[in-house]
Amino acid sequence: MTHDIVVLGAGYAGLAAARRAAHNARRDRVDARVTLVNATADFVERVRLHQVAAGQDVGVHPLADSLDDRVGLVVGRAEGLDTGDGVVTVRVGGTPRRIPYDTLVLALGSTAGSGGVAGAGEYAATVAGLDRARALARRVADERPERVAVVGGGLTGLEVATELAESHPGLRLHLLTRGRAAPGTGPRGGAHVRRTLHRLGVDLSEDTSVAAVDADGLVLEGGDRVPADLVVCNVGFAVPSLAADAGLAVDGDGRVLVDATQRSVSHPDVYAVGDAAHATGVRGRELRMSCAMGLPMGWSAADAITARLAGREPDTAPFGYLFQCVSLGRRDGLVQFVRADDSPRPFVLTGRVAARYKEYIVASAYGGLRGGGEGQASLNLFLTRAAARRFTRRSGRAQYARVA
Numbered sequence: 001m002t003h004d005i006v007v008l009g010a011g012y013a014g015l016a017a018a019r020r021a022a023h024n025a026r027r028d029r030v031d032a033r034v035t036l037v038n039a040t041a042d043f044v045e046r047v048r049l050h051q052v053a054a055g056q057d058v059g060v061h062p063l064a065d066s067l068d069d070r071v072g073l074v075v076g077r078a079e080g081l082d083t084g085d086g087v088v089t090v091r092v093g094g095t096p097r098r099i100p101y102d103t104l105v106l107a108l109g110s111t112a113g114s115g116g117v118a119g120a121g122e123y124a125a126t127v128a129g130l131d132r133a134r135a136l137a138r139r140v141a142d143e144r145p146e147r148v149a150v151v152g153g154g155l156t157g158l159e160v161a162t163e164l165a166e167s168h169p170g171l172r173l174h175l176l177t178r179g180r181a182a183p184g185t186g187p188r189g190g191a192h193v194r195r196t197l198h199r200l201g202v203d204l205s206e207d208t209s210v211a212a213v214d215a216d217g218l219v220l221e222g223g224d225r226v227p228a229d230l231v232v233c234n235v236g237f238a239v240p241s242l243a244a245d246a247g248l249a250v251d252g253d254g255r256v257l258v259d260a261t262q263r264s265v266s267h268p269d270v271y272a273v274g275d276a277a278h279a280t281g282v283r284g285r286e287l288r289m290s291c292a293m294g295l296p297m298g299w300s301a302a303d304a305i306t307a308r309l310a311g312r313e314p315d316t317a318p319f320g321y322l323f324q325c326v327s328l329g330r331r332d333g334l335v336q337f338v339r340a341d342d343s344p345r346p347f348v349l350t351g352r353v354a355a356r357y358k359e360y361i362v363a364s365a366y367g368g369l370r371g372g373g374e375g376q377a378s379l380n381l382f383l384t385r386a387a388a389r390r391f392t393r394r395s396g397r398a399q400y401a402r403v404a
């Protein structure tokens, strides 16, 4: 009997999973049908949404360009999940439709989180989704704000602040962050980020906690005010509640707890990938919500599903990080090379070379999700696993040396 694999969400992780599951099923002669459900008919390159917010027309592609007849596409919003009967309810053009599955892959991604900043949902702009990023671009163009406060100095906040500063030289940008900006970078990478913010005229306040956003700007913890005509918040992502509502085992943020094959620890016929999943890498460290990990998770879940259908044991090796890429406008960037556990190595690329490298990575992330991307997918999956294996071997040896 045909095995129905239903993938919910066609972002990086879901599209990667659907394409690879269909490819593997044909290769292994497994009788499986793959259905991909997505809220829109387009694939959104989320990693370009700061560019969209800065007014660039980039990052949206018809999903049909990435799919052939091996994957059925349903454009609709998943509204409910019945894990008992194995059915997803999807609203298609206003009508609820029940889609049965034998194996489900949850890949619904994430939206903007408030990070505990009061009023963020009401008063702050975000770049977490296409509509919000476009709305931000319109506000900047129409309202011509003078002072823009960007909250959050993680990679997304940095990309937003630098992209806006470069494309709108008249804006007075102020980046505020708890702790230090660009956490996860080493001393050379961090210094380059600070120099670039200074060059682009972005004021930086580190070790600054924002308590609230209102119509006049920011209120800091302690009560000080920072006036702003526009606030952009990048203080974390939130995930849809579908998995938690359906009774799957989730973490405190609602992300599905999965094993090394991206399979739910509570529901063996459900897998979760990308931002929707709480997965661990080397040393049991939680994987960052990122495209960099979403893609290998998607491929690996598909490999595990089809391996099990074909009666083989799936690969359970964890993924290791290779580098972090940050764009700092279109002409500058930072590539921070990292160990498999995401800790920084001394080596970095900066400036135009880094900007080009980052552009190559972003373009090939989408490129690998189009026709003929399976070879690239296999290579990337191999590299992330090889990094983890090497790291585990080395830290095992180091531990042995210490004990001996």
Ligand SMILES: Cc1cc2nc3c(=O)[nH]c(=O)nc-3n(C[C@H](O)[C@H](O)[C@H](O)COP(=O)(O)OP(=O)(O)OC[C@H]3O[C@@H](n4cnc5c(N)ncnc54)[C@H](O)[C@@H]3O)c2cc1C
Residues within 6 Å of the ligand: 008, 009, 010, 011, 012, 013, 014, 037, 038, 039, 040, 043, 044, 046, 047, 048, 049, 050, 076, 077, 078, 079, 107, 108, 109, 110, 127, 128, 129, 156, 159, 240, 273, 274, 275, 276, 289, 290, 291, 292, 293, 294, 325, 326
């Ligand atoms: C501005 C910005 C820059 C970033 N830069 C980087 C970077 O440089 N490197 C990096 O690694 N990561 C980066 N990220 C993070 C990265 O974009 C995400 O981690 C990644 O997109 C997660 O992939 P995903 O497939 O899990 O989810 P998503 O890409 O969010 O895709 C989820 C999909 O599910 C669909 N969906 C959601 N709800 C439903 C529903 N109910 N029914 C049907 N469909 C639904 C959505 O339409 C979407 O297609 C960045 C994020 C942002 C916002």
